[in-house]
Amino acid sequence: MAKADFQVPELKQYAEIPTIEPGVMAHSAPFKSKEEFQGALGFPGTLVDDWQPKAIAKMGDLLSRYRSLRVYMDSCVKCGSCTDKCHYYLGTKDPKNMPVGRQDLMRKVYRRYFTLAGRFFPKLVGAEDFTEEVLDDWYSYFHQCSQCRRCSVFCPYGIDTAEISMAAREIMDSIGVGQKYCNEIIGKVYKIGNNLGLPGPALADTLEGLEEDVFDDTGVEVKYPLDQEGAEILLVTPSADFFAEPHVDGLIGYGKVFHEAGVSWTLSTHASEAANFGMFIGSYENMRRVAMRIREAAIKLKVKRIVFGECGHAWRVAYSFLNTLAGPWDFLDPRYPVPQHICEFTYGLIQEGKLRFDKTQNDDMVLTYHDSCNVARASRMGDRPGGQFDIPRAIIRATCNHFYDMDEETIRDRTFCCGGGGGLLTDDLMEIRVKGAQPRVEALNNVMQEKGVTHMAAICAICKSQFTKVLPYYGMEMDQIVSVHQLVSNALVLTGQADDDEEDTVEDEAA
Amino acid sequence: MSFLSSVYAYLYYFAAFVLIAGLIAKIVQYARTPAPLKIPTTPAPTTRSGVAFRITREVVFFESLFRGNKWIWIFGWMFHFGLFLVTLRHLRYFVDPVPAPLQFIQPFGVYGGIAMVIGLAGLWARRLLVDRVRYITSLSDHLILGLLVAIGLSGLMMRFVLHTDVVRVKEFFQGLYVGQINQLPADPFLLLHLFLVAALMIIFPYSKLLHMPGLFFSPTRNQVDNPREKRHIAPWAQRMEQEQEAQ
Ligand code: HEM
Numbered sequence: 001m002a003k004a005d006f007q008v009p010e011l012k013q014y015a016e017i018p019t020i021e022p023g024v025m026a027h028s029a030p031f032k033s034k035e036e037f038q039g040a041l042g043f044p045g046t047l048v049d050d051w052q053p054k055a056i057a058k059m060g061d062l063l064s065r066y067r068s069l070r071v072y073m074d075s076c077v078k079c080g081s082c083t084d085k086c087h088y089y090l091g092t093k094d095p096k097n098m099p100v101g102r103q104d105l106m107r108k109v110y111r112r113y114f115t116l117a118g119r120f121f122p123k124l125v126g127a128e129d130f131t132e133e134v135l136d137d138w139y140s141y142f143h144q145c146s147q148c149r150r151c152s153v154f155c156p157y158g159i160d161t162a163e164i165s166m167a168a169r170e171i172m173d174s175i176g177v178g179q180k181y182c183n184e185i186i187g188k189v190y191k192i193g194n195n196l197g198l199p200g201p202a203l204a205d206t207l208e209g210l211e212e213d214v215f216d217d218t219g220v221e222v223k224y225p226l227d228q229e230g231a232e233i234l235l236v237t238p239s240a241d242f243f244a245e246p247h248v249d250g251l252i253g254y255g256k257v258f259h260e261a262g263v264s265w266t267l268s269t270h271a272s273e274a275a276n277f278g279m280f281i282g283s284y285e286n287m288r289r290v291a292m293r294i295r296e297a298a299i300k301l302k303v304k305r306i307v308f309g310e311c312g313h314a315w316r317v318a319y320s321f322l323n324t325l326a327g328p329w330d331f332l333d334p335r336y337p338v339p340q341h342i343c344e345f346t347y348g349l350i351q352e353g354k355l356r357f358d359k360t361q362n363d364d365m366v367l368t369y370h371d372s373c374n375v376a377r378a379s380r381m382g383d384r385p386g387g388q389f390d391i392p393r394a395i396i397r398a399t400c401n402h403f404y405d406m407d408e409e410t411i412r413d414r415t416f417c418c419g420g421g422g423g424l425l426t427d428d429l430m431e432i433r434v435k436g437a438q439p440r441v442e443a444l445n446n447v448m449q450e451k452g453v454t455h456m457a458a459i460c461a462i463c464k465s466q467f468t469k470v471l472p473y474y475g476m477e478m479d480q481i482v483s484v485h486q487l488v489s490n491a492l493v494l495t496g497q498a499d500d501d502e503e504d505t506v507e508d509e510a511a
Numbered sequence: 512m513s514f515l516s517s518v519y520a521y522l523y524y525f526a527a528f529v530l531i532a533g534l535i536a537k538i539v540q541y542a543r544t545p546a547p548l549k550i551p552t553t554p555a556p557t558t559r560s561g562v563a564f565r566i567t568r569e570v571v572f573f574e575s576l577f578r579g580n581k582w583i584w585i586f587g588w589m590f591h592f593g594l595f596l597v598t599l600r601h602l603r604y605f606v607d608p609v610p611a612p613l614q615f616i617q618p619f620g621v622y623g624g625i626a627m628v629i630g631l632a633g634l635w636a637r638r639l640l641v642d643r644v645r646y647i648t649s650l651s652d653h654l655i656l657g658l659l660v661a662i663g664l665s666g667l668m669m670r671f672v673l674h675t676d677v678v679r680v681k682e683f684f685q686g687l688y689v690g691q692i693n694q695l696p697a698d699p700f701l702l703l704h705l706f707l708v709a710a711l712m713i714i715f716p717y718s719k720l721l722h723m724p725g726l727f728f729s730p731t732r733n734q735v736d737n738p739r740e741k742r743h744i745a746p747w748a749q750r751m752e753q754e755q756e757a758q
Pocket residue numbers: 077078079156569570571573576583586587588590591634635652655656659720722723726
């Protein structure tokens with residue numbers, strides 16, 4: 001079990017709503033961004049002198065540009081429906097981690113400077129001046145929100161705290177208070193092309209290694225091309241897929257699927273990152289700049305389609321925003337949606353009967369599936385609402401014999417975030433990450449006890465990294481988290497595969 | 512025409528002006544603020560009519576609240592449905608002649624009034640008893656509940672204990688349409704009731720009661736889930752693009 005210098009929450013058999021403990025997480029705040037990281041993104045390096053009027057002016061600017069912010073600041077009736085819905089509240093008991101508690105950090109400032117009632121009767125409506133203490137609270141608690149949108153599901157007006165966290169982070173960036181993790185990473189994308197700062201030659205090396213591994217394993221020459229002009233498909237995938245476990249097993253899987261489909265495809269060094277951290281900091285400008293790299297790569301490589309690898313927040317930006325940010329995509333093949341998710345691609349082939357699986361290859365695992373928050377509540381797959389839940393499950397069922405869902409209250413659009421999303425996947429936030437994972441891990445623990453589940457599959461780089469890190473705090477193994485396309489990769493029988501023997505095929509037909 | 516009647520007449524002109532002008536200003540503000548990105552909470556409808564259906568379910572049944580918390584839903588829905596019936600019943604003071612459906616609804620309006628007060632009491636109890644809700648409650652939240660309870664109770668007092676002359680109440684309000692101030696019965700509960708209602712109308716556009724128009728403008732609820740099919744772009748974002756391209 002991993003050692004912690006804070007109390008790891010207990011896992012219960014039935015979910016409990018804790019009693020509030022004000023202020024217990026006030027100390028949790030990520031490292032601040034340094035001057036060198038701020039400049040590249042167009043933000044001041046350190047806290048500006050007249051920060052208060054500047055921050056208020058920025059808030060006014062955002063209020064006039066984002067209807068969500070404007071309407072959500074006014075509409076909350078303090079009904080309480082969202083108060084027990086945030087995994088960070090459930091795991092920490094800090095009432096400022098209740099979605100409405102978090103919103104109120106901004107709402108009290110909004111009311112003070114932008115509403116009649118707050119200007120004249122601040123005490124009455126809970127309005128407060130934007131003081132240094134309030135700013136500190138903002139920095140702490142707006143970095144304890146993974147922008148997972150679970151609160152928006154249960155709010156009678158759909159108030160989405162993620163929108164408010166994003167706005168708060170943008171306001172803070174505009175006065176020189178940035179978060180190191182996110183801003184440094186965005187800088188790397190601008191300089192090198194991906195979050196991890198992997199340069200082109202390193203990528204080429206890795207991909208070559210994968211080709212050798214797959215050949216040794218299967219005897220089939222599966223290609224993992226990079227920067228190949230004229231390929232049909234551009235694959236954009238999170239950079240974690242290039243080297244970390246279990247991510248890379250997913251990438252191996254995508255390659256095998258493309259191989260079986262018989263389409264040409266390529267990765268790009270210029271757009272070697274699916275994730276778009278511009279969203280986390282609420283910056284339309286930076287989000288657009290990151291997204292434009294994909295457009296540039298698609299034009300340069302003359303591809304006809306764009307497919308995204310497994311990544312949750314990336315898929316939100318891809319599915320919901322890419323057309324807005326970097327469209328129109330009229331130079332691509334109009335027969336396919338832009339972009340497509342790798343799961344949509346694989347599922348399509350399964351439907352057409354083009355993939356052959358030997359499910360027994362995954363018999364060493366009993367699986368469950370974690371709906372990643374941004375896939376579940378901020379995007380779609382396929383042509384029907386809810387395809388984002390059904391398609392990955394259909395792929396798992398096609399490739400595995402043993403699959404059980406977790407408790408209904410904790411999956412599909414009610415899924416709990418892994419605890420590491422929204423720009424919190426950094427070691428300086430370990431405490432909030434571990435505590436925020438509690439509701440998800442509790443549900444996982446319950447299916448482990450009841451159904452003998454051994455592994456949890458996911459389609460998000462952040463989820464995979466987060467669980468690898470936090471499961472050990474709960475006495476579980478780091479490799480209990482797997483990629484969906486890792487399961488595909490295990491079970492897929494490649495045409496002409498060396499160990500494609502009689503026995504396997506017979507079993508397959510019997511199953 | 513008494514002094515009191517004049518005071519109430521001008522109070523109501525003022526309150527009506529604040530309510531209507533304030534609400535229109537807010538609605539115009541919401542409508543003119545762009546929503547630059549597609550952010551419906553998914554799974555979301557993929558068509559306009561699907562969205563209309565989703566919003567209707569939210570307005571009529573409080574669907575999301577139902578999924579979120581059953582207790583709040585029961586009391587909240589009871590209050591609002593009661594309020595709805597009461598409003599229908601009250602329309603008889605404002606339209607002449609009173610159409611048949613409105614006449615038919617009259618007795619239900621009274622039950623509505625009772626349901627409304629019980630619902631409000633339940634909601635208020637939650638604010639005091641549940642630690643999480645107590646934490647997020649500010650003084651104004653109590654005051655609005657108090658205001659509505661007082662309006663409801665003063666109304667019920669008139670209905671069941673100290674009756675007022677509803678015909679003259681109607682004449683008073685009909686008179687206001689044409690700038691004529693008729694005598695308002697000087698019954699204490701009526702005066703209290705009407706004073707509080709005017710207060711409610713005045714605070715409406717400046718308080719959380721904006722949740723009523725807010726719901727219709729909430730992008731997570733009113734957007735169609737079709738970002739891949741249709742490019743969605745806000746005017747300010749378009750300008751930003753053009754500026755960057757010009758560079
Ligand atoms: C489209 C019409 C409306 C809808 C859909 C709506 C919906 C809701 C919902 C879902 C809640 C949260 C649950 C609850 O606390 O009851 C709520 C609260 C509230 N509504 Fe409405 N409402 C509407 C109109 C109104 C109107 C016209 C009033 C004015 C008198 C009003 C007054 C309130 C108050 C005072 C609360 C807060 C109750 C509390 O403090 O707990 N609502 N509304």
